[in-house]
Amino acid sequence: MRLVEDYLDHEDLRAIKAVYESNTPRFDLLVKASGLDPKRDFQHTNLRNLDFCGADLRGFDFSGSDLRQSAKNSNTLIDDTTIFGNAKIDWIDRDSLPIVLKMQQIEAVTTPNNRRLLLNELTTEFGKTPHVVTYMISAATNASDLETFLDFSGFIPKDLSAHQFKTLRGKAQTLLKKRLSRARSRTGRERTAIFSIDSIANQLRNSPSSLSEHIYERLVKVVSEKQHTISLKGMATIEPNDLTEAFARIGY
Amino acid sequence: MQEPRLQSRSQNPLTELSELRLECLKDEHVTQLVCRLVFGNMLFEYGDREYQIGVLRAHLRLTMEGAESVIGTAFGDRLLEDVVENDRLDTMSDASASIGANASVDASYGGNTTAKIGGEAKRTRSREQNKHYLPVEARPNDSWEIRARSVSGDSSEPIEGTAIPGATLCEIRKKSGGNRFAITGEVQVSRRSIEVKAKQGNKLNRSMLEWRNKDAIISQILKRAIARESANSLGGRSSSFVAISRSEVVEE
Numbered sequence: 105m106r107l108v109e110d111y112l113d114h115e116d117l118r119a120i121k122a123v124y125e126s127n128t129p130r131f132d133l134l135v136k137a138s139g140l141d142p143k144r145d146f147q148h149t150n151l152r153n154l155d156f157c158g159a160d161l162r163g164f165d166f167s168g169s170d171l172r173q174s175a176k177n178s179n180t181l182i183d184d185t186t187i188f189g190n191a192k193i194d195w196i197d198r199d200s201l202p203i204v205l206k207m208q209q210i211e212a213v214t215t216p217n218n219r220r221l222l223l224n225e226l227t228t229e230f231g232k233t234p235h236v237v238t239y240m241i242s243a244a245t246n247a248s249d250l251e252t253f254l255d256f257s258g259f260i261p262k263d264l265s266a267h268q269f270k271t272l273r274g275k276a277q278t279l280l281k282k283r284l285s286r287a288r289s290r291t292g293r294e295r296t297a298i299f300s301i302d303s304i305a306n307q308l309r310n311s312p313s314s315l316s317e318h319i320y321e322r323l324v325k326v327v328s329e330k331q332h333t334i335s336l337k338g339m340a341t342i343e344p345n346d347l348t349e350a351f352a353r354i355g356y
Numbered sequence: 357m358q359e360p361r362l363q364s365r366s367q368n369p370l371t372e373l374s375e376l377r378l379e380c381l382k383d384e385h386v387t388q389l390v391c392r393l394v395f396g397n398m399l400f401e402y403g404d405r406e407y408q409i410g411v412l413r414a415h416l417r418l419t420m421e422g423a424e425s426v427i428g429t430a431f432g433d434r435l436l437e438d439v440v441e442n443d444r445l446d447t448m449s450d451a452s453a454s455i456g457a458n459a460s461v462d463a464s465y466g467g468n469t470t471a472k473i474g475g476e477a478k479r480t481r482s483r484e485q486n487k488h489y490l491p492v493e494a495r496p497n498d499s500w501e502i503r504a505r506s507v508s509g510d511s512s513e514p515i516e517g518t519a520i521p522g523a524t525l526c527e528i529r530k531k532s533g534g535n536r537f538a539i540t541g542e543v544q545v546s547r548r549s550i551e552v553k554a555k556q557g558n559k560l561n562r563s564m565l566e567w568r569n570k571d572a573i574i575s576q577i578l579k580r581a582i583a584r585e586s587a588n589s590l591g592g593r594s595s596s597f598v599a600i601s602r603s604e605v606v607e608e
Contacts, residue, residue, distance in 0.1 A: 106371050108400040108409065108578065111585040116577055123573045124403055134573045145576050148547040148596050154572050168548065168596065 115139065131159040156180050157198050166191045203230050207239055216255055223259045232261055245271055250279040250304065258311035262318045269355025272315065276351045280304075284344050301342050315354075323350035360537075366603040369589035370582060372398040373411065376601035378541045380528065389539060389605070391416075391431070391525035393502070395490070395515040400578060405554060405571070409578060410514025411600070412549045418498035418525075418541050422534025422607075425498050429527040431520060432494035490519040498526070514551050537607035542590075542599050550598065552578050 112120075122137040131154060135142055148168040158179040167189040176182075177198040198205055206229070210222045223240070230236055237260065244256035253276060264272070287300040308320040326349045327342055362380045374395050381388045397410040418425070493501045504513045530537060552575035554567065583598050590599045 106369075108372075108398045108581075111370075111581045112578075113581070116581050119577050120402055120574055123570050123577070124405070126570065129567075129569045131569050131573075134569055138573050138577060140573065140576055140580070145580060149576065149579070150548060150551065151572060153568060155569055170548070 129155060131156050132161065132164075133159075161186045171195075203235075206230075207243075211243070216251055219252070219255050220258070223255065227259055232259075237261060241268055241272065245275050247275070247279065250276075250283040251307075253279050254304070254307045254316060257315040257319070258307070260315040262313065262315060264315070264355070266355065273351065273354040276319070276354060277348070280347060280351050284347075301344065301347060304347060305342060319350055319354055322353040322356075323347065326350045326353070360607045362537075362605055363608050364603065364605050366601070367589060368601045369585055370398070370600050372396050373409070373582075374414070374543050374601045376416070376541055376543050376603045378525070378539065378603040378605050380539070380605045386426070387528040387530070388524045389418075389425075389526055389528050390522060391520045391541065392518075392522045393492075393520040393543070393601075394518050395502070397514055397516055402574070405567070405574070407571075407575065407578060408514070408553045408555055409582065410516065410551050410553075411545045412504065412514055412551050414502045414515060414543050414545045414549065414600070415495070416500045416502065416520075416525075416541055416543055418539060420498065420528075420539050422531050422537040423528050423539060424531055426527040426529050429524070430494045430498075430500075431523060431525045432492045432500055488517075489521060490515060490517050492519050500525075514553075538604060539606075540602065540604040543601040544597050544599050547579070547583065547596055547598060550579050550582060 119138040119140070122139075123134050126134055126137050128134065132142075135146075140146075142164040144165065146164055146166055146169060149170075151166065151169050151171045152173050154171070154174040156174055157177040159176075160181040162181055162183050162185045165187040167187055168191060170192045171188075172192050172194040173196060175196040175198050203226075206222065206226050210219060210226065213219045213222060226236060240256050240260050241264075244253050244260065247253040247256065257272070257276075260272075283300055283304075305320070305323065308316045308323065311317055311320075323342070323346060326346045330346070362382065364377070364379045366375075366377045368375050375392065377392045379390045381390055393416060395411065395414070397408050400407045400409065488505060490505050491503050493503075495501050502515060502519045504515045505517065525541075528539065554571040554575075582600075586598050586600055590602050
């Protein structure tokens with residue numbers, strides 16, 4: 105029995121490595137890195153839902169290929185050397201979809217400050233419409249770390265459906281557990297997790313009228329119910345378990 | 357004089373993707389061309405990415421020298437489009453009756469076997485097993501089309517399973533005057549029918565946006581490797597079709 109690896113030669117493996125490790129998603133640059141032939145290797149193939157924004161497609165032969173729902177913009181270079189014979193084309197013009205563009209910019213940023221800035225622009229420019237809220241819930245649900253989740257939750261309104269709360273609660277609990285576990289693993293001590301709490305609490309506190317505020321309200325309630333807080337007459341200390349309990353109360 | 361022997365040879369270079377085997381069964385009246393045709397998918401992993409390689413649609417084409425098919429005997433002409441083998445067991449008994457007292461077994465030709473156990477009916481238990489084969493349709497000039505089995509009509513799912521389970525593909529008649537007898541069957545797929553899918557779902561998230569173009573390019577590299585392997589083993593045909601399996605029966 106031969107596996108796919110057995111059919112790949114040295115050049116194929118080099119090309120896959122180059123594409124895998126590439127820092128750019130730009131189509132023409134990835135093709136160049138792969139060593140594929142623009143004149144030959146993109147005929148009769150499925151190229152649906154791709155992003156050709158900014159790509160130089162001069163010299164590409166897409167004969168017989170399916171490019172439906174692929175996106176291009178004013179920076180996409182197409183001229184008479186780009187061949188579309190019998191290709192299926194139904195371009196999404198990114199320039200005419202500013203809201204999608206904005207969402208994609210948000211997805212692409214890597215720093216929290218830029219993300220919050222763009223989220224602010226998104227909600228100011230287009231409002232917290234059902235479309236925008238659905239997008240932000242989806243993005244928060246797909247966040248890979250708690251910081252990103254809290255960036256989105258700072259813009260998600262409090263009035264959500266039970267289902268939306270349930271989805272977000274599950275994700276938030278998973279990410280919090282991961283974050284606390286990572287903090288503990290640095291020193292192997294439970295108390296080290298406390299250092300993470302401060303930044304989480306601050307992020308929750310500074311987002312009025314949002315899901316973050318909703319979580320913060322639950323955190324305040326959890327802390328004020330603690331025997332320790334009562335005995336100290338309101339002097340509160342937040343512990344990792346308090347955050348865990350507050351996150352478990354999202355939507356309740 | 358020694359009776360010429362019929363030799364079968366099969367080439368299935370993409371071992372996980374398809375298997376075609378042809379054999380001739382000869383009696384004094386007819387020669388049956390028996391075929392086994394099975395499709396599967398290949399998996400390729402690189403880093404944290406996983407790709408599934410399959411075919412969406414395939415054609416089985418026969419080339420005959422010194423022979424021709426007998427009219428009305430082609431597989432797919434006589435059978436329903438989606439062949440189902442049915443194995444059903446009905447048991448009817450009352451609580452006190454000795455099960456099997458009036459047992460009768462009725463086996464009928466055509467893959468349906470029914471075993472019935474009689475008695476006073478107070479409780480009925482039924483077990484039914486169905487075996488589905490891929491839809492195979494006869495096409496003109498000794499060719500057949502195989503598609504994925506799909507309830508929803510979705511044509512984007514790759515073919516997986518048995519298309520022809522060691523059944524008679526057609527009956528063969530020797531042409532008079534020919535001094536060579538050879539039947540070659542080839543499974544051909546269009547380049548667009550070779551489907552490489554990244555198995556990461558299609559949620560709108562940052563990862564998807566980043567990887568959409570990269571996955572498409574890596575898919576092209578994998579397709580190129582498959583087309584090359586096929587051409588090296590089975591010889592090239594055209595720029596738009598790839599042969600993935602071949603089997604021949606020759607008289608020696």
